[in-house]
Amino acid sequence: MSKEKLVEIKNLKQHFKTGRHSVVKAVDGLTFDIYKGETFGLVGESGCGKSTTGRTIIRLYDATDGEVIFGGENVHNKKNKADLKKFNREMQMIFQDPYASLNPRMKVEDIIAEGIDIHELVNSPQERKKRVHELLETVGLNKEHANRYPHEFSGGQRQRIGIARALAVKPSFIIADEPISALDVSIQAQVVNLMKQLQRENDLTYLFIAHDLSMVKYISDRIGVMYFGKLVELADADELYKHPMHPYTQSLLSAIPLPDPDYERNRVRKGYDPNQHDTSEEPEFREVRPNHWVLCTTKEMEHYKKEHATV
Amino acid sequence: MARYIFQRVLYMFLTLVLIATFSFFLMKMLPGTPLTMEDKLSETQKEIILEKYGLDDPVPIQYLKYMAGLAQGDLGISFQFDNREVTDIILSRIGPSMQLGAQALLIGTALGMLLGLISAIYHNGFLDYSSTFVAVIGKSIPSFIFAGLLQYYVGLKLGWFPVALWGTWEHTVLPTIALAMFPIAIAARFMRTEMLEVLGSDFIQTARAKGVNKFGVVFKHGVRNALIPLVTVMGPLAISLMTGTLVIEKIFAVPGIGEQFVISITTNDFPIIMGTTLFFSFFFVFIILVIDLLYGIIDPRIRLAEGEK
Amino acid sequence: SGGSDNADGGDTGGEKSGEKSGEAAEGEPSGEQVLNITDSAEIPTMDPSLATDAVAFQWLGSTMDGLYRLGEDAELEPAIAKEHKVSEDALTWTFTLREDATWTNGDPVTAHDFVFAWQRAVNPETGSEYGPYMMNGVIKNAEAISSGEMPVEELGVKAVDDYTLEVQLEKPIPYFLSLTAFGTFLPLNQEFVEAQGDKFGLEANTILSNGPFKMTEWKHEEGWTLVKNEDYWDAEKVNLEKINVSVVKETSTRVNLYDSGEIDAAALSGEFVQQKAGSDELKVEEEPVLFYLKMNQQHEVLGNVNARKAIQMVINREDLVNVILANGSIPAVGDIPQNFVKHPETGEDFREINGPLIETNVEKAKELWAKALEEIGKDTVNLELLGGDSEVAKEMDAYLKAQLEQLEGLTVTVKPVPFKERLRLDTSMEYELQNAGWGPDYIDPNTFLNLWVTDGGNNKTGYSSEEYDALIEKANNEYATQPVKRFETFLEAEKMLIQEDAVIAPLYQRAVAKLWKPYVKGVITNPMGPDYTYKYAYIDKK
């Protein structure tokens, strides 16, 4: 895997004002890089700020603080239209809810071609049609579907339409915000397989947001664990599963049920108490093992290092 | 909570000040003076009369004086009833309107809710269609037609209740019924849709799974939840009843404020028009406030959400 | 009632009965002496100086006695005044007052009460509208006082002693006695009035009565109750113990109340007259109230006499009274209503003598109209008709519009306006056509004919004729003391007004159709002032 950085996120913050005096710190100082061609998984419990992170990166929200550097340029500084448009073609998003993410009043053809229309990527209606048919085939649907409305499709098919829409502008980076959690078990695999296949064929980079850890592990190269707006641990997928260090990560991993009765019979769940941390200093994001980062104090780092010295 | 109420009351006053200003200048745009026989009066007399009504000042001064008076609850004196204070007139007329409005609102919503409940419980059955029919009719036929029919048939032909006039509670029966048709219709409709929605919700399933019987499901679990949206329309409904009484008042010869309002309009009695407008507005924003507070009582979620602020 | 421009239906003018006291002789009071009736509006005020409308004058008349009061057949009968003397020059009137009259608070009614009341009425600070209107030009110095140029003490009214009142007139007024029965001339108890201040006349307890009844309860807008005044000087003639009045505005409501027995009288609109036809409870009483189309001569077309004549002639009055009003009203064919004044010698009716001054003749009307248009040089004309606001006003306006539009090239637009607004438009002459009415302030042709003199306060048509002015002037000054000549001059004036100059287009003379329970007897209807006299009324429930 090449180690070329595609996206650099530096101290990203996103605070929402919810009342006159109350602020929700949905994302509170994230720093991580995404390398070209990899899949970066982001996990964490509901409401920890995963979606917000994704949306801030793609500029659906203006960041409260911090930088998102994409292909060497700061995304949040882009002001002029042309720059923005270029950026919009490079970075795309796949959404969670296959029902809410397709406009019920538009035909599939127009939904998929929306990016093509906005960026004027084709010269004639015939070409547009052709491109839409290609995209439909790419995601395993056929061209008869182009004239249909979203409500006529099943969840998995809709999700594939959503993917086709994102692919239409030939992006290099795709943020997938829980793309499978609303789908049936038997359908999830269709979408995941498709995403993997597309990544291979088009050299895509993914930010894959999910709370289903087994799927994240399966698809991701590296995984970041979020807790209350902060990244608490970041490592290669296998490394994270083998050596979870942060107590929250450990708790999370111990809670995932696996389709394996034998394993389940012997599973021991670990609890997580946020108060168990060392409070002598502000925790920082530190590299405890090579490419394995944990949010911890120096004392805790020593402890983690010791514990995971072997292997 | 206190803070919330304070803020709401503040808004209420702001609204009232704006309405007062708006209607004041509107009145100034209208032709007409308190003088009935302008040209038969000498200049001195005219001056004296105009002074009595405070119309001798330039308009901005009049406005300031009016607002100052308003702050002290003084709405000036009526053109048509010489020397009588608008405040007194409104206060003396408000009783019957309030009584009719309140009775119609209470009876109407109670009956309407019952109809709506029946509809919801016997969804798509004969009873549902019948009570929906009643509701649609109630909403569709103007209340003055009802009033005329009630007066003639129930009052005169059957002689069950007094034909008109004001005094005992019997006198309020027919106007209340005529007026209640609309709230019945509205309440029935709301109750029906809300109840259907509530009856289809998960917690009703939970209740049924506990073995609660139909009656308990509907009354212990359903009604209160279905009531919440109904409360929202109660405010506008209350005010439309208050103002809607005016035709009913005319037909049943009830000495109410609505009647007075219309007379004042046809006689250019600006101080009363202004006063009544303000009174209605005050009543209206007040009702809205009350409704919002009522919300909290019915729905614990709202109570707390505000309490936490 | 003076200036009853609004007296359009049976409504604003209070209620009238056809009951004549002639029938009163037949019965005997028996049963409970309670009369239940309705009125069409709230009493604006019970302060005689401030009262302007029929409702107020009605109930002032029932609770108070002036110098004289209207009795049967509009004959004036002595009230507080026992008798009066008039000087040679007809300018000084001396009234001798009865000594047994008292206010309900026990005070005697004296000449000072009249002096106070009349001075108060013309005092500009009172803000009375009717005071100056009724007294200016009548009582000496009234005009100057009301315009603030003279102190009130200079008013030509004086208490010679407690029971002698001396009145100085500006000029001879032949009908002065009938004025003394009018509400504005009622006495007031100075002490009481001043004690009440602004609140005088606004509540049952801020009123002081000296008449046959006193008001004991006044629920604003709902109704009021009058009970017999036991201290009244003529109390033994008063039979009714109680009069309950409710305010009811809808005719149908009134009829339903009547049919259900809750009230004893109900004024009807035409539709109900039809329904009740044949019932012996239905009484029709004609009133000396005249309705006519007022035409603004400042308008280019209406300034043309032929145009006005065309308008006079094109309207079918028979249909109007029979179909639209259908309440016994009769077509009006002059400026003076029928059965209002009689020739002083022959006793022939004014209307009878002058006969119909206009006719309905559509063909001729069209010719005149064509001529008028030619004179003006126009093909099409658009006239605006101020609409009325009574129950029948809508139909009436629609009817007038249709009738007038028979004239080729004429379009009429009906503009509905509130009553007060109509008064304003009238005063400032910002109208083209309007349906107006006039009821007498006193019983004399002058009350109608005087309207149309140049710059007359209620003229407002732009009509100005030296000849006409001269005739009225002559009648009121030169012939003031020569009744026959005066009468004949008025006859001549009316002809000129209607026939020659076509100033107004008379429409109808109002009548009121009313249901009266057969047991109500002795109610007297008046052509002016209070609509009814209840003093002699009684219930005969044998």
Next chain:
Amino acid sequence: MDNSKPSKDLFVPVDLKDSESERLTRPSLSFWQDSFNRLRKNFGAMAGIVVLLILILMAIFGPYMNKFDPYSQNLDHSFIPPKVPVLENIGWLGLDGVETAIIEGETVESAMTTVKLRMGPENAEFVETRVISEGGNGEPAKIEAKLDIYKAKNIETSYWFGTDSLGRDLWTRTWHGTRISLYIAFLAATIDMVIGVIYGGVSAYYGGRVDNYMQRVIEILVGIPNLVVVILMILIMDPGILSITIALTITGWISMARIIRGQVLKLKNQEFVLASQTLGAPDNRILKKHLIPNVTGLIVINTMFTIPSAIFFEAFLSFIGLGLPTPTASLGTLIDDGFNSLQTNPHVLIYPAIIISLIMVAFNVVADGLRDAFDPKMRE
């Protein structure tokens, strides 16, 4: 369990084409077609639509269906009861042009005289009488009197709805009035819609401070009772169709604005809008392609509810004397006219009252039906 042994040759694998499993069997339906299908199954709403169509057609063509015009008067023919050829033979409909009255009197004779007076002496020979009760014993005598006015007055044509006090044909006037009322209602609803949609849309879409201020304005406007505002507006404007319409819209748009705002607020955070934004769609595209099409259903429903209330309000204003100037006919003025003769000549009131009630009922059920049809919860 199945005992019949399936034959061996059935146990051969079949080749499933991939596309086979993605085939959509149902015909393609757009949202509107889909909604319409659902609406079509709603009997009440369809009946409502039919009634409305008939009423609208009648409002357009009704006045031309006989020789009368809505304004021409014929005082000779005042208050003629309705008579419809053919239907006149069905007694209980009361469309036979016969005036019926039950008259009481002390004796039969006195009742007979009353009959004569009531029916008009000139019509005496056309009156049919039937003694119901002879009276006596304190009971009054009762006579049923029937007068065929058409015969008495020798009227050749039939007035289908009868005539009013001025002898105007009520059929023509009623449909003309329906036309005016519908016109006012549609106009008011359209203005409400335009203002409401723009206001609500702008407020929600731009959000933040703009929304905040715009909402404060609404909050204050909501505090003013609309009856009062409407009446005040009528006072300062010359009465007429336009001024009534404007008065109605002064506060009418608020509910539309609120609904649209709520909907747009919800929509603008929907993922399909976000998706469009991430594709770089400019604001106007998002408005045009995503927001507006998705609120149209709501707009239609809300407009459907606005129309009957506008009609109602017009009637109400007419009833309190603030309506259209004479002799214009609207349902409101007709009802106002008719109300006075409710007891004497009920036919004047009945037809406009029935029509206004039909319109109200029809619009209400159609709007309800549309709401159900558009409701995504009802889908599938």
Next chain:
Amino acid sequence: MEKLLQVNNLKVSFDTYGGEVQAVRGVNFEVNKGETLAIVGESGSGKSVTTKALMRLIPQPPGRIKEGEILFEGKDLAKYSEKQMQKIRGKDISMIFQDPMTSLNPTMKIGNQIMEGLVKHQKMSKSQAKKRAIELMELVGLPDAANRVNQYPHQFSGGQRQRVVVAIALACNPKLLIADEPTTALDVTIQAQILELMKDIQKKTDSAIIFITHDLGVVANVADRVAVMYAGKIVEIGTVDEIFYNPKHPYTWGLLGSMPSLDSADDELYAIPGTPPDLLNPPKGDAFAARNEYAMKIDMEQEPPMFKVSDTHYAATWLLHENAPDIAPPPAIQRRMEKMSRDVQYQTKGDRP
């Protein structure tokens, strides 16, 4: 083992605008005392309808139980009147629903909601019931129960609310507890807590549980036996080990294959193509045929019967017919089967490599 519930040939249909939706098309299964039966299957396969039918909670109309017996302790609930059912519900059989956010009445105090069933079925007085409610809340691990009985649902977190729902269901010590996706709306950590709680309580009260889920991980965790539903039918039923390590139905293969296991290799997931059939007009033959890559001609024509694999294990697929060709299951399934045989060979327990 003692049989608590036996369901025979249960059929449930809904009458809709489009026609009759055959949501459940002949389901047979049994539940023994103290055991947990998990029902899995994708959305719309009829899981909820089946269990609601057991409680007779199918909305009527449009739904109706067309056919079948529901033998609970030998008595046929399908024939019970609504009144009789009210006595069973909450007392002998109780139910937990999917979404803790919506399955509690938002305007009623938590305590009252727990007490309702107690007052009704156990004829307890208010104060007794309240005491019991507090105990129950403590039992399901809600701290400070004495105070919290007077709070409203919105004052509880999602996990806490689901505990309250469990407490309500357990109030009268039901013999059968039906849990319809009780953890789907929860975070994994909270889900794990609730699952543990349920298992704990089952141990204490010895009640039987029917557990509905589409999460095979959860199934592996809680179930003793598993029923796999597809298009309104049970297509495979067996003990948890049989289903996970020796699945016979290609749909079960698909389900298992589409889940990555933490230790699986990086190869492609096994995906079931296509979408579930429309229950308005269910296809002829095997409903799964259209998505089945091992489909045979017979699948298109004839519905497969339940083939017995072992005493506890049955599957409805023609592949088990003696005439069917030998077919190799997908690799992921083969791995599972291998593991099974390995486990059988070594009988090892404890940590796996």
